[in-house]
Amino acid sequence: MSLCCFVAPNHPASLLGEDPGSVPLRSAKTGTVVDDTVNAFGFAVETLPSEDRPAFFVGKSFFNENWIIAPGSPAARDGLGPLFNARSCSGCHLHDGRSAPPSQGAVLTTLLLRLSIPNPRSNQAIIPEPNYGGQLQTFAIPGIRPEATALVSYHEVPGSYADGDTFTLRHPTYRVTELGYGPLAPETQLSPRVAPIMAGVGLLEAVSEADILSRVDANDRDRDGIRGRANWVWDIRTKTNRLGRLGWKAEQPDVYQQTATAFLEDIGITSSLHPRESWSAKQSKDQPLPAGLDGRPEISDKILSDVVFYARHLAVPAQRDVDHPSVQRGQRLFTDLGCAKCHTPTLNTSPSASSPALRALVIQPYTDLLLHDMGEGLSDHRPSFHANGADWRTPPLWGLGLIQKINGHSTLLHDGRARSVEEAILWHGGEGESAREKFRTLPRSSRHDLVAFLKSL
């Protein structure tokens, strides 16, 4: 677990590109760190005061280290399972980064499947599958049957650019076998999800609601073909509807709920927010919950709050190669093609964000944090609150160019189906179709410029 980096004494990367109307960047705090090593996603924002180091490091420790089966000697770290997808957050968010889907025919380990059955009413929370819950957990502690094994297979569909160059799009299909607790309900909906990067989640959380909502245009009043919508979701702690902004369909309102829910569903760790294990009635009938896995929350409020603190204060790597001509051309193309209409280059965090270290930052996430219809090809056919199957939150693009180095792969999109930046762009349908077509019809050198720009992020 390494935090140091060595920055060669060349140029400190001048932070960010030009954005008309943005605050002069030299005088603005940006939440970035100048680093391009394998640890680039794991540093604290520069504004974090040193008296907050303890909270950051406790959080980092409980994010990175494995949870073990209860009863274990380090009692603060036991409670794994009974069902789980990973033993630690870092198991999927390796180096605070993103996970890859399995290869052809392989078993799902760092990609998970969310489950539900159809909800006859729209704009509601999902209804969990009755026996298996809201997520398929493919691992279990010894003595407990895992829920299932899941496999992926891909088939490739060829296509071509206007200039004759070819590409293929990789279509995944998922198969669930070795079901441990009986058949899945008819019409069970599955949504495959890889783990997105951790860096920057606190910065996104700190953008004001009003700011995000100012870009909503559900009826496309400005006739630009873009209809960004908000996802209003349920906040468990306050028992209210709140703006969702984190996660692939913006289903989580804040880092706290995202984190506590992930602890429960992905690792089997209970908390004040989720005091009971994700263990259905059918599962209890089959096998009683193992001793040591009921009762007290397995993660204390203090430690959970430190993990949330950690996640919240992760910086994002500053853009690299800002002065490279290809990158600069690519940046102009990004606007010309209309990418910036959803992938908003610059946002500001609120001057009254709950953490002082995150206030009034000028950030470059390249997202509007809104839902957009991305077309049938990318649909998971699983509505969640105000998001339909084809709706996805614009993912942030910061860190894109470092994923290969940090996580050893270059897969993108919610299920990692795209093996490259180009393939991710070519999957854009629905509201993104027009931009995709413009990309597909660009000459090769311009396509390279756009990709160079995206990889500088």
Place this chain on the structure above:
Amino acid sequence: MATKWLLSSIGLVLSVLSAAAQSQRPQLSNPSLQPVLAHYAATTERIAVDCVSTARTLQQAILLLIQEPSANRLDEARTAWRAARIPYCQLEATRFYEGPIDRFESFINAWPVDERYIDAVEGEPNVGLIHRTTDYPILTKDVLVGLNEHEGKRNISTGFHAIEFLLWGQDTRKDGPGQRPYTDFLPPSPHHDRRATYLRIIAALLIEHLEWIHSEWAPDKPGNYRSLFLSMEPSQALAKVLKGLGTLTGPELAGERLGVAYETREQEDEHSCFSDNTQADLVQNVVGLSTLYFGKYPPTDGTTSDTPSIHSVFKAYHADSANRLNTAWSQALEAVKQIPHPFDQAVLGPNDGPSRRAVKQAIRSLWSVSDQLAKSAAELGLKLKL
């Protein structure tokens, strides 16, 4: 016109002054770094040699224990384990720059060990690989190594702390280490033979990994890490050395190993939780760090000015910073020595109690070293991000 002349003459004065300042400072040159890096590599190799030999002694003690279990032999195996920790904790100062130790670190020193995954725990006598005879009828090295990949990332049950668990057992008492009886290795203890097999396998695996690390630092082995290290751009190699020292000192020791336990007050949130060896481990970590910083092995008091070391580089380049760092290292070593044993008790009690104050002081002094290392590195034109 007059203003322009004034400005340019001020500019001239300033550039003369800065040139004078620069000329007093020796340039950080490649030739001056070569002997420092060679000495670092040689010192690391000597520590690695000691890791292998103490691990072999541990293996012998384990084999004797298995052959004829007795309280004495269990004691000797435990003593050998503690002795093997000494050079390994020193070697940890070479982590964090993707050097040899990083390749196998998670097999050698992974924490926390999943006790219930390996062996019986309190209240559950039939759990663990040792008791799962149906699923794993035979335990071999390949079975254990293969399991690590199978059940999700990083469920590693090998290395020092797995051996520690098998020698001491769970630490369920407030006032002492684990109390596994030697009879766990004799009939009628269920699957005592498999316990012995497991222990034998992981002891051999430990030696294998440590031997590999040693060979990577051995002299006259073309293509190994040492040869790569000594032929790379010297300032790059220096940066790696500093990254290793700085990361272990600050984020890992002060932040994680001391800091987390101090914050959570969790008694067993300590790396050597079965044997209660944590305080001794910490001392050896700092000994290793200062050994590689000052270039002396085994460490002796004071330094001689002709030892080519990081210290000598910093001293030549910026004596004040080097002196500050010198003091900071001494304070850090003293502070970890002052942490009362056992560590798991030291973090308990009120904040103004003597033991928590000692832990807090150790945390503070380790961060001081780490922060000062970053500053001194910056003065050399290198940037350490912590």
